[in-house]
Amino acid sequence: MFVITADQVNSRESEDAVAETIAALNSAIGEGLTLPPDRSAGDEVQLLTADGSTALDAILRLTRTRGWSVGLGIGDVRRPLGASIRESTGPAFVAARAAVERAKNKSTRFALERDADGVEVKDAEAFIDLLLLLRGRRTEEGWQLYDLRMSGLTQADAAKRLGISPQAASDRAQAAELKAEFAVTEGLARLLHRIGTEDS
Numbered sequence: 001m002f003v004i005t006a007d008q009v010n011s012r013e014s015e016d017a018v019a020e021t022i023a024a025l026n027s028a029i030g031e032g033l034t035l036p037p038d039r040s041a042g043d044e045v046q047l048l049t050a051d052g053s054t055a056l057d058a059i060l061r062l063t064r065t066r067g068w069s070v071g072l073g074i075g076d077v078r079r080p081l082g083a084s085i086r087e088s089t090g091p092a093f094v095a096a097r098a099a100v101e102r103a104k105n106k107s108t109r110f111a112l113e114r115d116a117d118g119v120e121v122k123d124a125e126a127f128i129d130l131l132l133l134l135r136g137r138r139t140e141e142g143w144q145l146y147d148l149r150m151s152g153l154t155q156a157d158a159a160k161r162l163g164i165s166p167q168a169a170s171d172r173a174q175a176a177e178l179k180a181e182f183a184v185t186e187g188l189a190r191l192l193h194r195i196g197t198e199d200s
Contacts (some may be wrong), residue, residue: 001034001048001049001050001074001075001076001077001090001092002048002050002051002052002054002072002073002074002092002094002192002196003047003048003050003057003072003073003074003077003092003095003096004045004046004047004048004049004055004062004070004071004072004073004092004096005040005044005045005046005048005058005070005071005073005096005097005099006044006045006062006068006069006070006071006100007043007044007068007100007103007104008020008044008045008048008067008068009066009067009068009069009109011042011043013132014067016043017067018039018043018044018045019039020197021037021045021068022036022037022039022045024036025037025058025062028057028061029049029054029057029058029061032046032049032053032054032057033047033049033054034048034049034050034081035047035048035081035082035084035085035088036084036085037085038084038085038086039086040055040085040086043198044100044126045062045068046085046086046096046107047085047091048077048081048085048088050196051188052137052190052191052193052194052195052196053189053192053193054157055072055192055196056128056185056188056189056192059072059103059110059128060131060185063108063109063110063132063135064135066109066136068109069100069103069104069109069110070100070103070109070110070111071096071097071098071101071102071103071110071111071112071113072096072099072110072111072112072113073091073092073093073095073096073097073098073099073112073113073114073115074092074095074112074113074114074115074121074192074195074196075090075091075092075094075114075116076090076091076092076115077089077090077091077092077093078090082199092115094115095108095113095114095115096113098113098151099112100114105112106129107133108128108129108132108133108134108136110125110128110129111125112124112125112128114195116198118195120191120194120195120198121195123191124188124191124192124195127184127187127188127191128188131181131184131185131188134177134180134181138176138177139175139176141172141176142173142175142176142178143178144162145158145162145169145172145173145176145178145191146178146181148161148162148174149173149178149182153168155170155173156169
């Protein structure tokens with residue numbers, strides 16, 4: 001199982017974003033969650049999923065604004081699950097807590113821990129870090145094109161929506177490294193799924 005614990009950055013100096021973030025996560029990936037996301041502490045969000053792709057999607061959404069330190073814990077959870085995520089426990093939750101604390105000291109604000117060591121865990125964290133660094137260099141124009149592509153539009157249709165030429169859209173996609181991201185996310189989702197099902 002995959003547990004994500006996200007701690008709001010500089011929460012004492014900024015507005016509480018927990019409720020808004022929970023609503024956004026529910027809307028975007030709610031169907032893939034085992035339990036709905038919830039506030040686990042004053043300025044933290046926690047969620048649980050059995051799906052590596054959903055976990056990666058949540059990580060990318062939470063880290064996009066750099067407003068969250070995000071820890072991914074992979075491992076077992078105690079059964080039966082609680083009625084809410086706040087009432088659920090297990091090694092994956094402990095791993096997520098360790099991960100989010102470590103994430104606070106990293107430039108990407110992301111870390112991954114598993115309840116058992118493994119080379120693939122370090123590999124997955126390194127690959128996700130690289131993806132987050134790539135995304136961190138993306139311009140607002142690149143994000144506009146990314147969002148339209150993620151909504152299901154082709155690049156040509158996205159160009160029309162943005163009022164730019166197909167060549168300009170191609171140049172923008174290249175600068176934003178969209179092709180690289182779309183390729184790597186599929187592989188990362190498979191890697192996370194494999195780690196999450198080891199010894200299960």
